Each structure stands twice: as structure tokens, then as C-alpha cells.
Amino acid sequence: MTPLATPQTTVLRYGLIPVTGQGIGTATVERMLDPEGAGIARPLGPQEHLPLGVMPVVVSDTTVYGATCVETLMRRWTTALPRPWLVLIADAPARPVSDARYLVRALESRLAGVARVPYLPVLRAVRGADEALEHKDVRAAAEALRHTIEGN
Numbered sequence: 666m667t668p669l670a671t672p673q674t675t676v677l678r679y680g681l682i683p684v685t686g687q688g689i690g691t692a693t694v695e696r697m698l699d700p701e702g703a704g705i706a707r708p709l710g711p712q713e714h715l716p717l718g719v720m721p722v723v724v725s726d727t728t729v730y731g732a733t734c735v736e737t738l739m740r741r742w743t744t745a746l747p748r749p750w751l752v753l754i755a756d757a758p759a760r761p762v763s764d765a766r767y768l769v770r771a772l773e774s775r776l777a778g779v780a781r782v783p784y785l786p787v788l789r790a791v792r793g794a795d796e797a798l799e800h801k802d803v804r805a806a807a808e809a810l811r812h813t814i815e816g817n
Contacts, residue, residue: 679706679814680719682749684734684775689788689797690754691724697782697807698722698814720777721803722814727761732768739775748777750814755784781812782806 679698687708698706706722715721723738725731734752742749753761753769758767764790773779783806791797798804 674756675783677705677716678708679722679757680715681706681708681722681724682738683708684738685725685728685731685750689794690726690782691793692783692794693788693797693803694724694754694782694810696735696798697803697810700798700807702795710779713744718745720814721747723749723751723776723781725751726756727753728756729765729768730780731756732761734764736768736772739772742775748775750777752778752810752814753779754780754782758784758786778813780810782810 681691681695681698691708695706695708696702709715723735725735731753751769751772755761761769769779785797785800785803785806787800787803789796791800798807
């Protein structure tokens with residue numbers, strides 16, 4: 666008698682909301698939060714509802730434009746939804762300009778937290794997130810991101 670195979674269902678844990686579009690930064694954050702590629706993190710579609718029990722993760726770069734897009738999203742965010750995490754991906758090897766920093770600071774009370782991903786120059790030279798995770802600085806940033814969001 667052969668045992669029945671039970672299908673493995675992956676439970677979505679992180680719903681990514683890229684506010685400035687889907688790019689290598691968002692794809693890398695997706696893989697950073699889901700290093701085994703099990704499907705526990707994925708970007709949500711433009712009109713897709715946040716599934717019950719899924720942690721919303723807003724992804725933006727550290728530009729004023731990115732911060733303004735986060736502000737616009739948070740103005741429409743309802744209290745019926747869980748507060749989202751904001752993941753800021755550094756777009757340059759310098760700290761964000763003051764207008765972007767102040768805008769994010771003003772939004773912090775409406776967020777579950779803010780996680781920062783440092784500038785990773787390798788993202789400019791890779792074909793995808795899987796290739797990016799081959800680099801030790803990206804893996805270190807991924808571990809720090811998971812530690813920040815999960816609180817471990």
C-alpha cells in the first residue's frame with residue numbers, strides 16, 4: 666500500500682506593495698523575505714486585496730518621490746487593515762535627502778515599523794533577485810531585514 670501524497674500548501678506571510686513600481690529592489694526584497702523561494706512573500710497586484718492574516722510590506726526607495734508615494738498610500742490606508750511595515754531601499758550610498766527623511770518620520774506612527782535596506786551596488790549588475798542573493802552583502806542585508814521585521 667502506498668501512502669497518499671498530501672499537497673503542500675504554502676501560506677502567504679508577506680504581501681509586498683511596491684509604491685514606485687516592480688523593479689529589482691522589490692524582487693530582491695521578496696527573495697530576502699522568502700530565501701527558500703517557498704512562496705511566503707510576493708507582490709500584491711494593483712487591485713488585489715490583502716489576504717487575511719498576511720503582513721503588508723510597503724516597498725519604496727529612499728527618494729522624495731518614493732516617500733511621497735508612501736504618504737499617498739498611507740492616506741488611503743484604513744484602520745480595518747493591519748499597519749504595514751515600510752521597507753526603504755537605499756537608492757544611493759548616502760543618506761536620504763532631508764525631505765524624504767522627514768516625510769518618513771512623520772508617517773512612522775501609522776506604520777508597524779520601518780526597515781532599511783542599505784545601498785547594494787550589486788543590484789545594478791544582476792539579472793534577477795536569485796543572482797543578487799549569491800552575494801554576501803545581499804545575504805547579510807536579507808538577514809538583517811528578516812531580523813528587523815520578525816523581531817528575532
